[in-house]
Amino acid sequence: MAPPESDSVEPVTPAGRLFLLPEMNTIIHCAFGVKNKIDIDSTRSVIKNSLMLKHPRFCSLLVRDKNGREHWKKTDIDIDQHFIIVNKKTCTDDDDDDDDDVDKAVNEYIADLSVSTPLDMNKPLWEVHVMLEKKCAIMRIHHALGDGISLMSMFLASCRTASDPEAIPTLVTGRRPDCGKEGKQQDWRGVILRVLKMVWFGMAFSLEFVLRFLWVSDKKTVISGGDGVELWPRKLATAKFLIEDMKTVKGAVANATINDVLFGVISSGLSRYLDHRSPKALKEGQQITGMAMVNLREQLSMQDLSEMLKNNSGSQSRWGNRFGFILLPVFYRKSDVDPLQHVGRAKTMIDRKKKTLEAHFAYHIGHLAMSLLGPKAAYVLNYRVLCNTTFTFSNVVGPQEVVTLSGNPVTFLRVNTSSIPHALTMHMVSYAGRADMQIMVAKDIIPDPEFLAKCFEDALFEMKEAAAATI
Secondary structure (H helix, E strand, C coil), X not given: XXXXXXXXXXXXXXXXXXXXXXXXXXXXXXXXXXXXXXXXXXXXXXXXXXXXXXXXXXXXXXXXXXXXXXXXXXXXXXXXXXXXXXXXXXXXXXXXXCHHHHHHHHHHHHHHHHHHCCCCCCCCCEEEEEEHHHCEEEEEEEHXXXXXXXXXXXXXXXXXXXXXXXXXXXXXXXXXXXXXXXXXXXXXXXXXXXXXXXXXXXXXXXXXXXXXXXXXXXXXXXXXXXXXXXXXXXXEEEEEEEHHHHHHHHHHCCCCCHHHHHHHHHHHHHHHHXXXXXXXXXXXXXXXXXXXXXXXXXXXXXXXXXHHCCCCCCCCXXXXXXXXXXXXXXXXXXXXXXXXXHHHHHHHHHHHHHCCCHHHHHHHHHHHHHHHHCHHHHHHHHHHHHHCCCEEXXXXXXXXXXXXXXXXXXXXXXXXXXXXXXXXXXXXXXXXXXEEEEEEEECCCXXXXXXXXXXXXXXXXXXXXXXXXXX
């Protein structure tokens, strides 16, 4: 379909064109559970009147011009075409389903969607699957429409806080350090040293990125993916954490952050799992490299939705896909080491990463490849880095308080994406004092993601016990 000459037509962004390639076709799945039975009519009404359907990308068709260039063309929305009611019964369906039964049924459904169910290109690229029996809904949104931060902000705009039915939830995160003020407190030698460190670490990590694209890759382990693995069947499990436990561990390691604790849990959990699957196959200290997604917006609190609706705004917090990634090395350690050592090593690594512009470098390299060589070249660049690393990780901060949708309290928020060449992808969302990590695996490579989830949970528990012993 060729788009007409009209103000209702908007070109697809470079990142959007990359995600729309048939080879990628990346879809974000956001699952949320509610406390009470889902009222379909009420939920339809909330979405129909939400800011989501005021945003052009959510009420536009993907069309291509005579040169094959992608555009968004505004269209009328038939809300019923975007709602899919799932009445499929499972062996766990009864009136007394516990949380484990719900998790299993929802995760099985999402795993099936993640490999073989593309979105219908004859309507705007989003839909809502409602699992009535499980009091759960799954929003499927094409990654071309936006990234996790944008979509979390849009979802929360349709919610209200449980404590105040008129209040929109907010995302509260830490602020980046004010480098200007810090610089004023240092003499010129300190400033020069800080700049030299940034340049040195930046060059080193950027060189590593280039080498990953060319030929450097992780040694194969029992969790390694590779070329073509994105087509393999998937399984999904959930690791559950308490933010308070992470804060306890954070307090036991000097100047640590929640992210330091989180990456320490990943390092320890993967070591535990590898120790179980192949105890004699790995050498102590063997590197396993992940790709961690990093939000590049300067504004770290919830985005101003009115600003996001201005598609052509130059704001750094604009709607869409604005993220880079860093290479995240973790190292295999025997399970008998001090649990807090994993956090200390993670902190050292992350502190070095903070001194670089690695995430910005990755973002601009991809953007440059898109602009000069087109989406297929950018895809090859991204695909090779994925094939030469072992896992993907992302972390989205959700609201700290309980929220409601159409007056129904939300019990959990979880996110994952459709399949990529990694055999292991982990996506975490924090919500109301908890953090749930969705662990998506290629089931022919990692057949027991539930055990892997327990490895991560046990890692945090042991860190908390070790932290308590230091008090």
